[in-house]
Every structure is written in C-alpha cells, then in structure tokens.
Amino acid sequence: MNDLERLREDWARPAPPAPDAQAAARAALMARAHHPRRGRGWATRALAVAAAAVVIATGVSVFQGERTLPAANAQVVLTRIAAAVQEKEFTPPRDDQWIYTESRDAAWGKDIGQGERITPQTPLPETVEPFWTRADGKRVGYLVNGKLQTSNPGERTPENTYALLASLPTDPDALLAKYRELYREASGPAHDEWIFLRFAVTLSQNLVTPEHEAAIFRAMAKLPGVTVDETATDTEGRSALSISQVAEDYLKVEILLDPVTYAYRARRETAIADHEELNPKPNNRSRMPIPVDDKGVPVPRYLAWSIEKGTTWSISTRVAIGVVDQAGERP
Amino acid sequence: MSRALPAQAADAVIIEQSRREPERFAAIFDRYYPEIHGYAARRLGQGLADDVAAETFLIAFDKRAGYDVSRANARPWLYGIASNLIARHHRAELRQYQALAKAGADSPVEDHADQVAGAVDAGARTSRLAEALAEIADRDRDVLLLVAWAELTSEEAGSALGIPAGTARSRLHRARRSLQAALERDGS
DSSP, rough: OHHHHHHHHHHHOOOOOOOHHHHHHHHHHHHHHHHHHHTTTTHHHHHHHHSSOOOOOHHHOOOOOOOOOOOOHHHHHHHHHHHHTTTTTTOOOOSEEEEEEEEEEEEEBBOOOTTEEOOOTTOOEEEEEEEETTTTTSOEEEEETTEEEEEOOSSOOOTTTTTHHSOOOOOOHHHHHHHHHHOOBBBBBHHHHHHHHHHHHHHHSOOOOOHHHHHHHHOOOOOOOOOEEEEEOOOTSSSEEEEEEEEEETTEEEEEEEEEOOOOEEEEEEEESEEEEEESSSSOOSHHHHHOOOSSSSOOEEEEEEOOTTEEEEEEEEEEEEEEESOOOOO | OOOOOSSSSHHHHHHHHHTGGGGGGGGHHHHHHHHHHHHHHHOOHHHHHHHHHHHHHHHHHGGGGOOOOOOOOOHHHHHHHHHHHHHHTTHHHHHHHHHHHTTTTTTOOGGGGHHHHHHHHHHHHHHHHHHHHHHHHHHHHHHHHHHTOOOOHHHHHHHHHOHHHHHHHHHHHHHHHHHHHHHHHHOO
C-alpha cells in the first residue's frame, strides 16, 4: 500500500451525518434560497460591462448610453398581445393544488474547458426538468435521482408562486413598480434587464392569470430597450413571435411566443456580439480569498471562456404546464 | 411526453438554473452533503463537521452567481469552500491529530471509536498517520487530504484551493514525502 492508500484505508471512515444535522442544514439552505441576495452577479456584471463602451458588431442596433423606450411598433404589438391573452380561458387553482411545469432546457456547461471558445457548433446538453409548486407556495416538488422529493421552500415571490402573483395589481404601472420593489438589487434599484428577465421567468415557471399576463406584456412595453420581432423562428424551426432585450451588451434574452395564440413557448439567450468572460471577476465580490500563488501574489486574470457572436447559450422550452391535485402527478 | 428523463443533470446546469430558481440548489445539497460532511468529519470530528458542512452549502449558494459553469462537476468547488472553512478550525484539527497520535492502540478518541475498537493494528496505524499529518504544513496538508480523502486529482485540488496546478502538485509531493518519511521511520 502506498502512503495515499494508507491514508484512505487506515484512517477510520467517518460515520454518516446525523439525520437531524442534515435536515437542519438543508432547512437552513432552503430558507436562504428564498431570501436570495438579489441581483448579485448577473446585474452587477451588467453594470460593470455597461460602464465600458462596448460596440456591438454590425447587423444589430448599436446603442451606447441611455436606452430608449421600446419602438412604437413594439408598444403596438405588446398591447395587441395583452388584449388577446386577457381573453383566454382560465380556471384558478385551489390553494392546495399543485402547478406542474416541465421544461426542456439546453444550456452549455458540460464539457467546456477553461479558456474554451463557445461557438454555434458547441453541443448544448439537454435536460428535462419536471417541477411541482403548490399554488399557495408552501411546498415544492422535484425529482432527485428519479424520485419525487418535496420540501418547504420558505419565503416565496410572485415569479414562482401562484397565490402571490394573483394578489398583485393588474395595472401595468403598479405591477412594474411592485416588481421593481420585490426584485430590487443589493446595490440599488433593479435594472430594466433584470426586471425583464423576472417577467420572463414568471411567464415560464408560474401559472399566470389572464389579467396578470396582460399586465406583464403592458409593463414590458414600458421597459427601455424591449423589441419585438414578429418573424422570428423558434428552436424547432417554427415561426414565433420574439420579445427581447439585450443584457450586458452582448446577451440577447428572448421570450418566444406562439405567433397566433401568443401562448408562452420558450426563453432563449443568444450572444449577439463576441464576448470574453474573465476570471477572477474584476471586482472580487465573493467571500473567498482572491486566488494567490505560492508567494502570495494574486493569480493573474485568465480567460474563463469566450463566446462567438451568434451562439445560442441557453434555451428553456416549456413543454407542459397544468394543475394537478398531488405532487408527482402530471396533467 | 414520451421523452426519457436524463440520468442526471450536470452540476453546472443545476447551478445555472438555480440562479433563477433558487430552490434547484437543493439538488446540489442532496448530491454532496454526505461526502462533504464525511470529509470535514475526518479532519475535524463529527461535531464541527455539522457546522462546516452546513456552512459550506450556504456559502456555495451565495456564490452560485460566480460559479464557473464551464466546470460541469461542482465537487472541487464545494471542497474548496469546505477547505477554507476547515482552515478556520486549524487548532481543533491539530488537537484531533495529536489526540489520535497519543491515543495509539489503547484508547481511541471518541469520534473514531466504533471503527477502531477491537482493531489494535488499525489504532496503531491511525496513530502514526495522525502524527505525520500533524507535522505537515497546513497548506500542503490541504492538498494531500483533498487528494487522499476527497479523491480529487492534484489539478482539481489546485482549482479547489485557488492555486495553480503546478503549485498543487509540488505541495502534494512535499506532503507525501513527509508522510512516507514518517511511515518509514516507524518501520512500517
């Protein structure tokens, strides 16, 4: 036996964690998960990048500094969508029923090495995520190694809980104000890109009443930088209506709708300009020490990954949504 | 919905999703809590392991926005966080090794009792290993134990600790030399 094997074999194997300690640790994590420190990361990076003048390659609109309100066309189309979805049929769930969603997610991440360049040819690993949320938000269910597990998620927000969304105002200005308040960032008010993404997430993972869905589209019409493309194509090659906004000056976030019924289909994120992601981040936000070498000298920033203009980085397609009586059931 | 469910989503995919749907992070906890706890228990004993393992996942959750999603597997990242937390209990760790070294074959310390009882040789061997571990420099020991107990490669251990792979290799080499010397010195 060599020395490493001796360490493995001769050192007593630890007893498994005590079930109550594990349960307490999990409960603490779930409580934290429902009080996330809002806006860290994503929006902070958006800020840093926005501060640097980045010129977007030709072929897309070039903007610097202040964004303008959505073009008249976007406002017209969003208003039309709002009027249509307001009329859809809807049966509110009971508090003890569960909202089932299933999304097919493709996101790069697997098998991407440090410094690698992500191009349209990079394979996007796909996963299917079934998820149950009680209408009152008191429990959530998901599969762990194929087995249903439910837990108490603690504090909830309207983007993931039917009852909370249903209690919000349906006036678009009031709804927008509420979202800005709920999803404010630690560093200050929420950025428009962040709010747009919160709306997108709400549409994808929550059951939305017709009145609230209409209010969300009307509120989007008030967010600077939102554009509409009625001749878009979804990932399956079907024609689609795309509502989008550009985050961090390179990442286009799109909501894809059925072009006829305006039913929600998918969210897609695409690089519209070449981008290089450097690590460690310019401003060390983490609680971890800055990485240093043997002599205590900070490790120079390195290229974590880069992405080629035109590459789709993630697609989350909602393949099912419905109301069921029990977690684990499918509509 | 005839699609078969995938076996398991990569950690990076779950972490990426958890940025928008925080409760998804529970899957990372369920996957890794027992082994992170076990690692902390070997270094610090059961009581402190409860604290370290719980805190590891809270910190990981807070830092998920900065997780480098090009790393499919989150183990090195989690062990890096745990290693930093264990470092705060540096004195407790040394006390535990010294106690094990002293205990030798006859009186194993509490946390190792069930495994060691009745196995005199194992007690003696643990004692020698503990003595050697106590003598190895902290930062060398971090790499050694990530490789020996967490079964990371030296490169992963470097990434966990935020040091270059070459540095991790040389620390591992140094730690193993001390360990081998201590074991040979005892004629075993």
